[in-house]
Amino acid sequence: MAQFDPIAVKTGIPTVFGTDTPRIDLAAVAGLTTAALAAGDACQVNGALTMQKASSASTSPIVGVYDGTSGSVVREGVVVATMAAGVVLANGDTVYLSADSGKLTNVKPTYSVLHEVGVVVDAASRKILLQPKPCVVLADAPWDTPLPQLTWSSTTLVNVAAEPDQNALIRETLQDNVQRTFSGTITFNPAAGAVDGGLDTGVEGPSTWYYLYLVPSTGSNAVLAVRGSVTDPRTGPTGYTTWKYIGAVRNDAGSNLLSFWHWRNRFDYQTMIQVAYDASPTVGSLVATDLSAYVPVTASHARYGLSCTTAGNYGTVQFFIDGFTGVAIGYMRFYCGTNAGGYVLDDDYFPNSVPTPTIPKSVTHKLTNAGCAFTKLYRVVNGWHDGWLTSWMTP
Amino acid sequence: MSYDTVLPQLTWASVTLVNAAAHPGCSATVRATQQDGVQRSFTGTLTFNPSLGAADGGLDVGAEAANTWYYLYLVPSVADPLILAMRGSVTDPRTGPTGYTNWTYVGAVRNDAGSNLLAFYHWGDRFDLMDQVVVAIDASPTVGSNVVTALASFVPVSASHALYWLKCYVAGVWGTVHYYLDGFTASDWWGWPTGTWTTAGNRNFVPNYYPTPTIPKSVTHKLTNDGGACAFSAAERDVSGWLDGFLRETAQ
Numbered sequence: 001m002a003q004f005d006p007i008a009v010k011t012g013i014p015t016v017f018g019t020d021t022p023r024i025d026l027a028a029v030a031g032l033t034t035a036a037l038a039a040g041d042a043c044q045v046n047g048a049l050t051m052q053k054a055s056s057a058s059t060s061p062i063v064g065v066y067d068g069t070s071g072s073v074v075r076e077g078v079v080v081a082t083m084a085a086g087v088v089l090a091n092g093d094t095v096y097l098s099a100d101s102g103k104l105t106n107v108k109p110t111y112s113v114l115h116e117v118g119v120v121v122d123a124a125s126r127k128i129l130l131q132p133k134p135c136v137v138l139a140d141a142p143w144d145t146p147l148p149q150l151t152w153s154s155t156t157l158v159n160v161a162a163e164p165d166q167n168a169l170i171r172e173t174l175q176d177n178v179q180r181t182f183s184g185t186i187t188f189n190p191a192a193g194a195v196d197g198g199l200d201t202g203v204e205g206p207s208t209w210y211y212l213y214l215v216p217s218t219g220s221n222a223v224l225a226v227r228g229s230v231t232d233p234r235t236g237p238t239g240y241t242t243w244k245y246i247g248a249v250r251n252d253a254g255s256n257l258l259s260f261w262h263w264r265n266r267f268d269y270q271t272m273i274q275v276a277y278d279a280s281p282t283v284g285s286l287v288a289t290d291l292s293a294y295v296p297v298t299a300s301h302a303r304y305g306l307s308c309t310t311a312g313n314y315g316t317v318q319f320f321i322d323g324f325t326g327v328a329i330g331y332m333r334f335y336c337g338t339n340a341g342g343y344v345l346d347d348d349y350f351p352n353s354v355p356t357p358t359i360p361k362s363v364t365h366k367l368t369n370a371g372c373a374f375t376k377l378y379r380v381v382n383g384w385h386d387g388w389l390t391s392w393m394t395p
Numbered sequence: 396m397s398y399d400t401v402l403p404q405l406t407w408a409s410v411t412l413v414n415a416a417a418h419p420g421c422s423a424t425v426r427a428t429q430q431d432g433v434q435r436s437f438t439g440t441l442t443f444n445p446s447l448g449a450a451d452g453g454l455d456v457g458a459e460a461a462n463t464w465y466y467l468y469l470v471p472s473v474a475d476p477l478i479l480a481m482r483g484s485v486t487d488p489r490t491g492p493t494g495y496t497n498w499t500y501v502g503a504v505r506n507d508a509g510s511n512l513l514a515f516y517h518w519g520d521r522f523d524l525m526d527q528v529v530v531a532i533d534a535s536p537t538v539g540s541n542v543v544t545a546l547a548s549f550v551p552v553s554a555s556h557a558l559y560w561l562k563c564y565v566a567g568v569w570g571t572v573h574y575y576l577d578g579f580t581a582s583d584w585w586g587w588p589t590g591t592w593t594t595a596g597n598r599n600f601v602p603n604y605y606p607t608p609t610i611p612k613s614v615t616h617k618l619t620n621d622g623g624a625c626a627f628s629a630a631e632r633d634v635s636g637w638l639d640g641f642l643r644e645t646a647q
Binding site: 143324357 | 523
């Protein structure tokens with residue numbers, strides 16, 4: 001990530017770009033083509049440094065008009081631009097290439113190469129005229145670090161710190177494009193109420209998922225604190241517009257935080273949780289298991305399985321993914337039973353982890369009896385993969 | 396230039412359509428710097444429909460064929476070369492799509508004999524099939540020698556690991572199921588993971604991610620009758636997904 005400022009140099013040795021007006025010339029640029037251009041056509045830059053005819057549907061800045069004969073783009077210095085949605089310009093605004101499909105914006109982006117294209121000189125006209133100007137590149141800011149690791153410390157405390165092989169300083173850029181940091185270990189204690197290290201709002205409730213966020217701390221806007229929220233990252237914590245989701249934890253009926261092991265997008269319960277026990281399980285039809293109390297809404301996969309006792313002949317255990325219960329076999333089909341009979345088997349049926357693409361989270365199974373009797377069916381969860389924890393993958 | 400984002404998530408929408416959009420929790424704009432050093436982007440959702448033929452949102456060249464792997468790429472769009480479109484190709488990412496020098500590989504999908512795209516769930520480098528594929532069923536499976544299972548129709552050439560497993564009925568004691576990785580079939584008596592048992596019954600041998608380092612993709616197994624009285628029957632080999640070794644994210 002880097003910052004750009006055409007006026008003030010904040011760090012590093014300045015490098016000046018773009019003192020010339022925009023001009024692209026066939027003679028000067030190897031590979032430049034002007035195919036399909038006609039005299040008077042507006043032109044735009046494309047990725048291969050060739051020119052193509054601009055159309056009303058184009059979202060890239062127009063940099064000039066082709067003269068039709070010489071191979072040059074004329075009217076250099078005049079950039080007729082399409083602005084990103086919601087941009088309101090005033091004369092004197094510095095204008096940059098936007099991340100919005102190549103449109104322009106007057107909000108300084110945090111790009112690492114030159115994206116400034118000029119200054120607005122006639123905001124009142126229907127077509128904005130941009131006057132190119134020098135630009136100074138500032139030194140790069142450090143990359144964001146991988147997200148921190150959550151560590152269960154006690155039934156009232158979760159620690160948040162860098163992964164073991166990482167520098168102790170965590171850097172994260174939040175929604176306002178400001179990079180904030182914390183160093184060492186910060187803690188989450190839902191019993192603390194609405195404070196840094198506690199909740200976004202309200203007081204702790206039992207049997208609740210808490211979605212943990214890094215937010216600007218109360219003491220310093222540049223420093224990150226952790227807060228928990230009952231609001232998941234589809235919305236973010238109450239009262240905050242800048243935040244970074246880092247994982248979810250749950251407490252039990254006694255408000256004790258359930259112990260877990262976290263590594264990147266994977267959360268393992270330290271004690272497997274029994275979702276249901278069926279002495280006489282349903283056989284021959286689909287059974288949906290609601291996992292809302294066992295994996296958070298952010299879970300992409302649940303580490304879920306069945307254990308049961310079988311006797312007699314052949315049977316199967318099938319797992320189905322939400323919305324795909326009508327398929328031929330299902331996500332995984334296990335064999336069970338003893339065929340010849342005579343034995344009673346206790347066995348486990350554990351897919352590696354089951355996709356849980358929809359909310360509320362659930363998994364469906366079906367037991368099939370071809371002479372096989374099922375008893376003592378346990379449905380268990382021992383963790384999940386968090387599908388929202390992708391930031392650590394960013395190169 | 397801002398940093399490249401995490402690659403998009405592919406979502407099976409129907410037997411004719413796959414969507415590509417940013418993973419949950421990521422900005423809706425996906426940015427990828429391609430071979431020419433130019434960063435291109437798209438915002439929202441791109442679609443892939445192989446029946447469109449050679450067009451943005453369709454194929455690189457030619458027309459859709461049945462029982463085919465389609466390797467999906469972000470490429471400069473026809474309308475605006477700074478904006479990304481999605482195209483499928485029968486050419487895998489060792490080469491890239493035909494006619495393109497700038498591309499970013501985002502995953503592979505397969506259609507069946509009726510040209511219906513197989514349903515899947517994708518996150519990071521992990522692809523789960525919504526309906527497991529039965530690779531083979533052997534009423535009287537081979538015992539005592541290596542059996543190579545070709546996986547070319549079940550995982551793409553970009554797969555680093557296959558979510559593959561074997562199950563069968565065993566009677567008597569005792570026997571072993573050995574898995575071997577390509578090129579390592581004679582290196583060790585055990586091979587990769589094994590299973591043992593003392594009671595007759597149907598056994599499911601470890602749904603797991605088996606490394607598939609070489610092309611064409613395959614897994615080798617061997618059933619052994621170690622106690623002298625172990626019999627195998629009704630063996631089934633299944634695939635439920637894969638990890639894509641050409642995608643840099645890790646989701647296992």
